Structure formats: structure tokens, C-alpha cells
Amino acid sequence: MADAGHTVLLTADQVKDRVAGLAAEIRRGYPADTSLHLVAVLKGGFVFLADLARVLDRPVTIDFVAVSSYGAGTRSTGEVRLRQDLHVGVRDRDVLIVEDIIDTGETLAWILDHVRAGGPRSLRTVALLDKPSRRTLDIEADYVGFTIPDRFVVGYGLDHEEQLRHLPYVAVLDGAPAEREAMTAIVSEVSRPAS
Numbered sequence: 266m267a268d269a270g271h272t273v274l275l276t277a278d279q280v281k282d283r284v285a286g287l288a289a290e291i292r293r294g295y296p297a298d299t300s301l302h303l304v305a306v307l308k309g310g311f312v313f314l315a316d317l318a319r320v321l322d323r324p325v326t327i328d329f330v331a332v333s334s335y336g337a338g339t340r341s342t343g344e345v346r347l348r349q350d351l352h353v354g355v356r357d358r359d360v361l362i363v364e365d366i367i368d369t370g371e372t373l374a375w376i377l378d379h380v381r382a383g384g385p386r387s388l389r390t391v392a393l394l395d396k397p398s399r400r401t402l403d404i405e406a407d408y409v410g411f412t413i414p415d416r417f418v419v420g421y422g423l424d425h426e427e428q429l430r431h432l433p434y435v436a437v438l439d440g441a442p443a444e445r446e447a448m449t450a451i452v453s454e455v456s457r458p459a460s
């Protein structure tokens with residue numbers, strides 16, 4: 266794919282500050298001696314996991330699960346397929362699922378069922394981004410970084426046709442001219458957590 270145009274929605278500094286804030290919320294949510302088992306959802310979750318793990322200031326173990334719910338386009342198909350299973354069992358672990366984004370909620374629901382079947386001691390979820398307007402299932406993450414409008418976002422692990430995952434910020438893929446003109450309003454819609 267040619268280098269698609271995009272407009273920054275959340276700067277690298279905004280993301281960094283919010284990841285630190287999420288880490289503080291997560292620390293407060295568990296007893297001080299809890300070792301967390303972080304399970305990132307690939308591929309998109311790899312950047313968020315790397316940053317979160319380094320600011321959690323807790324002992325952590327790491328695992329990955331890879332699923333696909335999107336086709337090659339910009340909309341979810343609602344179909345979840347397992348591409349790579351967990352490498353270690355979750356029994357008696359305090360598992361925190363690390364997602365880059367919740368859209369329809371189909372992926373998170375599937376992964377929660379999958380992990381829960383392994384018998385973890387506790388099971389919670391953190392998502393950097395949340396698009397509640399797209400939800401088809403009644404599901405929420407325990408910790409959410411930013412609530413965003415229904416726009417196709419890229420960067421910070423998120424792709425468009427496998428490109429743009431490396432961007433250190435979150436951006437909206439540019440569309441028609443009208444879409445570009447609407448960006449100022451869209452950016453101002455992004456809900457930021459209370460400090």
C-alpha cells in the first residue's frame with residue numbers, strides 16, 4: 266500500500282502520559298505483592314504491552330495470543346479466529362489482557378472466554394483505546410486509556426493493511442476531503458480521562 270495520509274489524534278506524549286496513568290490505576294487495583302501475567306493480543310497490542318510493562322513497576326510475566334477479527338479493509342467482520350495460542354497456562358495467575366483497541370468487543374469477548382477456561386486466579390482487561398459506539402456486545406474493559414469516536418485509527422500498534430503500526434502516536438487515516446475538514450471536530454471529541 267502507498268504511504269496513506271493520516272492526521273494525529275493522540276500525540277506520542279499524550280499516549281505516554283496516559284499509559285503511565287493506566288499503570289498507576291492498575292497498581293492501585295491489586296495488592297502490592299501481586300505479580301501480573303500480561304497477555305497481549307497480537308498483533309496490535311505489542312507496542313502498548315511493551316510500554317505498559319516498563320512503567321507498571323510490578324513483577325510481570327508476559328504471553329501473547331494472536332487472533333484476527335478484521336479483514337484487509339477498515340471494518341470489523343465480527344468473526345474471530347485463533348492464529349496463535351498462549352504459550353503458558355494461566356491457572357492461578359492474575360491475568361491482565363492487554364488490548365490496543367476495543368471496537369465491536371467480539372475479540373475481547375472471545376479472548377476472555379478463552380483465558381477464563383484456563384482457570385486464572387483473576388482476569389481483568391486494559392485497552393488503550395475504546396470505540397463504544399461500535400459495540401455489538403455488552404462488554405467493557407476494566408481499564409481504558411481513551412474513548413474515541415468511530416474513525417479508523419492507525420499507529421501505536423494499529424495497522425492499515427499491515428502498515429503504520431510503527432507510528433509513535435495514534436492517527437486517523439485520511440479519507441475524503443470532507444473527512445479531513447471534519448478532523449478538527451473529531452479530535453476535540455476524544456474523551457480524555459479525568460486527571
Ligand code: PRP
Pocket residue numbers: 306307308309310332333334335341343364365366367368369370371372373423424
Ligand atoms: C484489532 C484490535 C483488536 C480488535 C478489536 O485487531 O487489535 O484486537 O481488532 O476489534 P473488535 O472489538 O471489533 O473485535 P485485528 O483483528 O485488526 O488484528 P491485528 O491486531 O493483528 O491488526
